[in-house]
Amino acid sequence: MTAIRPIPSDRLPALLAAMPKAELHIHIEGSLEPELIFALAQRNGVAIPYASVEELRKAYAFTNLQSFLDIYYAGASVLLKEQDFYDMTWAYLEKAAADNVVRSEIFFDPQTHTARGVAMQTVIDGLHRACTDAKAKLGVDAELILCFLRHLSEEDAFDTLEQALPFKDKFIGVGLDSSEVGHPPEKFARVFAKCRALGLHLVAHAGEEGPPAYVWSALDVLKVERIDHGVQSPKDPELVKRLAKDRIPLTVCPLSNLKLCVFPQLADHNLKALLDAGLVATVNSDDPAYFGGYMNENFLQTFAATGMTAQHAYQLARNSFEGSFAREADKRRYIEKLDAAFAAA
Ligand SMILES: [Zn+2]
Numbered sequence: 001m002t003a004i005r006p007i008p009s010d011r012l013p014a015l016l017a018a019m020p021k022a023e024l025h026i027h028i029e030g031s032l033e034p035e036l037i038f039a040l041a042q043r044n045g046v047a048i049p050y051a052s053v054e055e056l057r058k059a060y061a062f063t064n065l066q067s068f069l070d071i072y073y074a075g076a077s078v079l080l081k082e083q084d085f086y087d088m089t090w091a092y093l094e095k096a097a098a099d100n101v102v103r104s105e106i107f108f109d110p111q112t113h114t115a116r117g118v119a120m121q122t123v124i125d126g127l128h129r130a131c132t133d134a135k136a137k138l139g140v141d142a143e144l145i146l147c148f149l150r151h152l153s154e155e156d157a158f159d160t161l162e163q164a165l166p167f168k169d170k171f172i173g174v175g176l177d178s179s180e181v182g183h184p185p186e187k188f189a190r191v192f193a194k195c196r197a198l199g200l201h202l203v204a205h206a207g208e209e210g211p212p213a214y215v216w217s218a219l220d221v222l223k224v225e226r227i228d229h230g231v232q233s234p235k236d237p238e239l240v241k242r243l244a245k246d247r248i249p250l251t252v253c254p255l256s257n258l259k260l261c262v263f264p265q266l267a268d269h270n271l272k273a274l275l276d277a278g279l280v281a282t283v284n285s286d287d288p289a290y291f292g293g294y295m296n297e298n299f300l301q302t303f304a305a306t307g308m309t310a311q312h313a314y315q316l317a318r319n320s321f322e323g324s325f326a327r328e329a330d331k332r333r334y335i336e337k338l339d340a341a342f343a344a345a
Contacts, residue, residue: 006309021099096138102139111148147174177205233250
């Protein structure tokens with residue numbers, strides 16, 4: 001492990017903001033800000049049950065998972081045309097660039113859109129065009145990961161995969177998201193086996209609210225390369241050993257965990273313990289428009305609450321690059337940039 005010289009705590013926030021980093025767990029539909037939802041509703045003539053941006057912003061103060069999902073799906077209902085998907089992705093990528101995210105692997109939920117009659121091609125083309133522009137105009141390398149909604153059936157996931165395969169050159173992997181408890185990974189064993197045979201990268205949400213057993217089956221049945229969340233893993237010491245031995249990245253989302261009450265307060269978050277146990281933990285924003293902040297906000301608030309050091313900051317950023325699906329040459333380039341930021345701090 002690269003040893004980082006101590007940095008005074010008053011200089012740590014600036015370093016957290018400035019250091020290059022990768023984001024590996026962002027649901028693009030969860031980046032829709034009230035202003036954009038309102039603008040798209042007007043542009044597309046879609047009626048939404050909110051009279052103003054302010055009223056919609058107030059609705060973002062949801063109190064539980066169901067009220068979050070209600071506003072999440074109402075927000076997604078304004079997305080109809082290729083340009084809408086582009087505008088949503090571009091707005092996120094501009095924020096990512098401002099937070100010095102140099103690589104982003106973006107989740108999207110096609111079933112949320114195809115179920116409303118939007119064509120798969122409309123979704124993927126809009127998202128992908130924004131990713132292509134981001135490389136040229138923002139210096140962010142962005143790639144797409146298609147997620148299956150786990151509260152729906154495996155058959156529905158197979159249909160979704162079938163619809164997406166003509167555009168396979170525009171996404172690098174598949175994931176599994178939405179309500180975890182009651183929908184164990186093994187429900188999707190066959191569709192993940194097919195995706196694996198197709199050469200797609202594999203990730204899955206596991207151990208956010210669900211038990212360590214879900215992390216085991218994501219690894220052993222689905223054969224995923226990364227675990228999204230995974231913060232329940234320390235309940236099983238054997239699982240922690242396995243995650244450390246195989247260097248399985250965990251895409252941890254502190255502000256999301258706070259908002260959904262996975263931890264009562266940020267000071268109780270186990271991110272520092274995960275790092276200190278040698279796990280490849282990373283920081284990510286999950287659904288940033290809804291959970292209170294983008295990448296740097298997650299870093300700043302979590303460090304302020306937990307007393308992590310510059311050594312932890314370096315390790316988190318380095319883990320994000322090593323855990324990414326970037327080419328090896330790009331990973332080396334990102335880590336050189338990271339080392340330069342710490343040398344200059
Ligand atoms: Zn998520």
